[in-house]
Amino acid sequence: MHPISQNQIISIVTPSYNQGEFIDRTIRSILSQEGSFYLDFIVMDGGSKDDSVNRIKEYADLFPNAEVTGLYQDLRFQKITGHTSCNTRCLGISYRWFSEKDNGQTHAINKGWKLAIGSVIAWLNSDDIYLDSAVEKAWNALKQNGSLALYGIGLHIDKEDQFLEFYPVEPFHRERLIDYCMICQPTVFLKADVLSKVGYLNESLGYCMDYEYWLRISKENSFWFLPEILACTRIHENTKTSQNYNVHREIVQMQKNVVGKTSNHWLFHFAHYSFKNVFPNLNHPILLKSFVRLYYYYLKLFSF
Template identity: 25%
Template sequence: MKVTIITVCYNRKATIEKAIKSVLQQNYENIEYIVVDGNSTDGTKEIIESYQDRISQYISEPDSGMYDAINKGIKLATGDIIGLMHSDDEFYDSKTISRIVARFEFYTNTEGVYGNGVYVSNDAEERLIRNRIGGIFSLNKVKDGWLPLHPTVYLKKSVIDKYGLYSLNFKIASDTEFLLRYLYKYKIKMTYINVYIVKMRMGGMSTNTKRALEVLYEDYKIYKYHGLTAIQAVFLKKTIALRQYLVH
């Protein structure tokens, strides 16, 4: 079973090497690794190119944002399963992909697998800031604002081919629309794996507090578009998120 992992980036010189290394250090051999760079100018491209002999496909060109870049990666993918490794993040350990594949092989009817993740401080100490335990999948939980942590979600390519790419109508919350479309609208079969999959750094695009209001607004539009009670769903989603932060 081939697994395609996609990393998209733009001017991520400080973190891109850790992301790349965490993919290359996986003990699962049948990995197709695709890196899509948005024509970085800060030295990111040079770091990527130093690993180019171990990267399956690499392109660097201007794009229309993160989700456009992800879509480019998906179109290039030839794996049976597709997942993301964001440029600010890294896998929790070297056995992550092996565990994900084992779950797909055991539950042959499942169309997607997700797990747990942690958020750490963006410094040398990497202090634990937030703990995201996925929990067993439930459609009722989705209606009440719960979604799996996006970078822990791995989907069969056949499912993505059927239900479509990321919408470019949203700048920073298209992953919410993508997950709602797959989980709520099309009700794909999801399986939870109770292991940590990803370590995310606070301060990346998805964790930048300066974007909080824009995320709230986009989430509201997305939940409303999918016919859910938008204000309630967004409120519950943020309540769930706040409970995951750790007090130090």
């Protein structure tokens, strides 16, 4: 047992609310990460009404008798052994969890980041998962280059962990990021300096807070693209990204505020989902396409 430095620590925050169906898989994917780092893992539960808290606490109960391998400030980093799915494969883990009412996912992530102590930070939602060695790959890549931020390749999976598709990721270019978000959120790892240079997530946003943050970071800093598969985003009926109209409405307004313009891509899709929201039974392809295009030009000329 010995003191360790901040430069040896990665902090990962998991915001959660009523995700008991999936959170076991998320937590195991984090606790089982292998590599030459210490892991500061913080679960921020919003006062779940399902069995999430019991599941979160089950993992905390693995630590009281675990071997202490490092100390930082008042935190103990420990190694779990003898537990098939959670044996510690990094240098040690500090596991903290909180369950209390918050103001939503974005607020929960910011609360977690304000507690984080690592030189590298990330967040992983409670229905997403890291792949094996994802953290080590990102950790090594960030140490080897001067970038403030990194992202990799992501997959979409279903409720049963079955592969659906690749996230449409591309090498980084800011103008392309404005046009389309090619960054898959759970694959993103950030140097903690981002918090002092860029600030925290915008808590007024409930759908595109990640995309808005990437745009703010990229004003002065380039993202490093790591061509490795790092994480999976779970697609199911309760995911925010399935709420297309609300998502796109927030994105077009956010882009206008942050970038000063709304890209043609986002504006066209907002026109499409707006029209479908008002006329859900209009399925004639030619009529729908014509009306959407007219509404798109109206928005472009008079609103955005």
